[in-house]
Amino acid sequence: MDNTYTIRNIVNEDGSALVSDYGAHVLSWTPKGHEPVVWQPKAVYLSEGTAIRGGVPVIFPWFGLGYENGEPAGKNPRHGFARTAFWHVDRDTLTDRHVLYTLESDEIAPELLAETPSGPDSKFHAEYDVAVSDTLTMTLTVENTGDAPLTFEAAMHTYLHVGDVRCTQISGLVDTPYLDSADDFAPKEQTTSPLAFDGTMVDRIYQSEGTLLVHDEALHRTIMVEKSGSPQTVVWNPGEEAGNKIGDLMEGEWHDFVCVEAVVNRDSAVTIEPGEAYSISQTIRVK
Ligand SMILES: O=P(O)(O)OC[C@H]1O[C@@H](O)[C@H](O)[C@@H](O)[C@@H]1O
Incomplete structure (x- = not known):
């Protein structure tokens, strides 16, 4: 494992992004002529074994604490090992618009790999493609390179920059059922607002x-x-009380972002057969 923290500066006439090889983590994205859209906190801490705050953490192969037998599974680290792994760059793909990262299961410590929903013998080849212009497109593709079914959860945990979350509204969710993670995962439904x-x-x-x-x-x-490729969307903002307790955020930074995450988790976890691949993609733009 290479523990050098490389940050790539991808700049072209339509937009720019900073991307960290540690976690294959988009740290920020700014389409030309706009304020940043992917949010970066005032301080970004890089420390082996610790997830980077802000940007777009790549969540894989379990979400949150994981999910087994109909309940949170208490897995560690939270949100899986992909966001604290050193990914590789395919240098042939590195341009002023694009970078492709790869991660193999045989690079993961056995005790971490064992927490994969399909167990210690899980084998995969993961690719994470980041395309930067006046849109940002991120695509995670996981191929099952083993000889048994591979089951995983995944997400693009995108922090969007907003002027003030208290003056922000999200539309497109009317009448949509959801699990309220802030209320012990109680099933609820969005109203018409x-x-x-x-x-x-x-x-x-x-x-x-x-x-x-x-x-x-x-x-x-x-x-x-x-x-x-994602049947679920997580929306997260910690609010004032919990937000001001997050150690890698400054006081008040909680109202500068809202996370809108492309997710496969819980009962929608993906299972692929040997040789099969599955992709999840998210594209962001300013309208
Ligand atoms: O602090 P972390 O591990 O990056 O997680 C942040 C949040 O991530 C969200 O995806 C979860 O739904 C929240 O429950 C969680 O608090």
Whole structure:
């Protein structure tokens, strides 16, 4: 394992991004002529074994604490090992618009690999493709390189920059069922109103494959979030009380972002047969 922290600066006439090889983590993305859209905190801490805050953490092969027998499984590290792994860059793909990362199961410590939902013999080849222009497209593809079925959860845990989350609304979720992670995963349904934020925690797993619009009154813009291969969308903002306790955020930074995450988790975890591959993709743009 290479423990050098390389940050790649991808810049072209349509936009720019910073991407970290540690975690294959998009740290920020700014389409030309706009404020940053993928949010970066005031301080970014790089430390082996610790997930980077902000940007787009890659969640794989389990989400949160994992999920087994109908309940959270207490796995560690939270959100899987991909975001604390050193990914490899395919140098042939590295341009001013694009980078492709790879990660193999045989690079993962056995005790971590053993926590994969399909168990210690899980084998995979993962690719993470990041395309930067006036849109940002991120695609995670996982291939089963073993000889037994591979089961995993995954997400692109995208932190979107907003002027103030309390003046932000998300549309595209009307009548959508969700699990309220902030209320012991109670099943609920979105009303006819757009989702709004009042400074208390919002942490929901929506059963939603659709395109969402994030209306940001403070920055006078709308961010469109499209995706494929993901039957669920997590929306998360920690709110004031929990947000101000997050050690790698400054006081008040909780209201500068909202996470809109393309997810496969819990009962929608993916199972692929030997030789098969599965892709999840998310595209972001300013409308
Ligand atoms: O602090 P972490 O591990 O990056 O997780 C942040 C949040 O990530 C979200 O995806 C989860 O739904 C939340 O429950 C969690 O708090």
